[in-house]
Every structure is written in structure tokens, then in C-alpha cells.
Amino acid sequence: MHARQLNxxxxxxxxxxxxxWLGRNVETVLPTVPDVRTNIFYLTGSYLVTPSVVVDGxxxxxxxxxxxxxxxxxxxxxxxxFSKRTAVYLQSGYVFNSxxxxxxxxxxxxxxxxxxxxxxxxxxxxxxxxx
Numbered sequence: 001m002h003a004r005q006l007n008x009x010x011x012x013x014x015x016x017x018x019x020x021w022l023g024r025n026v027e028t029v030l031p032t033v034p035d036v037r038t039n040i041f042y043l044t045g046s047y048l049v050t051p052s053v054v055v056d057g058x059x060x061x062x063x064x065x066x067x068x069x070x071x072x073x074x075x076x077x078x079x080x081x082f083s084k085r086t087a088v089y090l091q092s093g094y095v096f097n098s099x100x101x102x103x104x105x106x107x108x109x110x111x112x113x114x115x116x117x118x119x120x121x122x123x124x125x126x127x128x129x130x131x
Contacts, residue, residue: 001026014048038064054079062103069101085130092123 007020019042026036044058057076064070077091095105096119104113105122114120 009044016046017044019043034066036064037066038062052081054081062101064101067100068098069103070098071101071103072096073103073105079128087128088126089128090123090125092121094122095120 002025004023005020007018009016009018022040022042024036024038024040028035040060040062042058042060044056046054046056048054055076055078057074060073060075062069062071062073073093073095075091075093077089079087079089081087093105095103095114097103097114097117099117102113102116102118105120106112
């Protein structure tokens, strides 16, 4: 596997905006399995609403021309900071797949991948604590 990446961000007051590109090439050894060349483009943002509330999200576009698959993932998260080490969060994401794509909103294991051309919604809530 070969990967290349280009990214950056800027901050303006309480707003942070970032973006980038990740190019991945996976060369297979079996003649019946095609190589995978994927480009992922992304734009993210984070806004500190108050000293304790952060809203962040992003748009991620995956393109694989060899397999004619494309997908767009939109994600949004709200975080409440109890301290520098502890927070609660609620996040959601939706993936829009092209007709031949079956990308998943998360890597949840077997049975969680949508059918080709279908979208998928994911929601997660949690507590984060850094040790």
C-alpha cells in the first residue's frame, strides 16, 4: 500500500477550518483482484461556541475511478467539556453512496455495510476521558 497526503488548516478566532487530500494505492497480488486507487478529499471545521461547548464536523468525498465508486460522508458532532480531560459528545454521520458504491459510515463489522447505492446513517453518544 502506498499513501500520499496533503492537508492544512487555518484558525480565525474561535473557528478552525481544515482540508486536505489522501491518495491511497493498494496493489494486489492476485490477478483476479483489481488494484484499488482511492482519493479522499475533505473539508472540516470546528467552532468553540462557549469555553465548554464545541461544534465540529466535516464533509469527506471518496473517489475510486477504477471501480467506478464514489461516496460523500457528512458528519456533525457536539461536545460538552466538563474539564480538559473529560467530555460528553453526540455525533452523527450520513454516507451517500453512488450506484455501485457500498461504503459504510463506520467500520462496525459484518452485517453493517449498506447495499450498493444505498446510504447509511450513524449516531453515537459517549463520554471521553483522557488519562
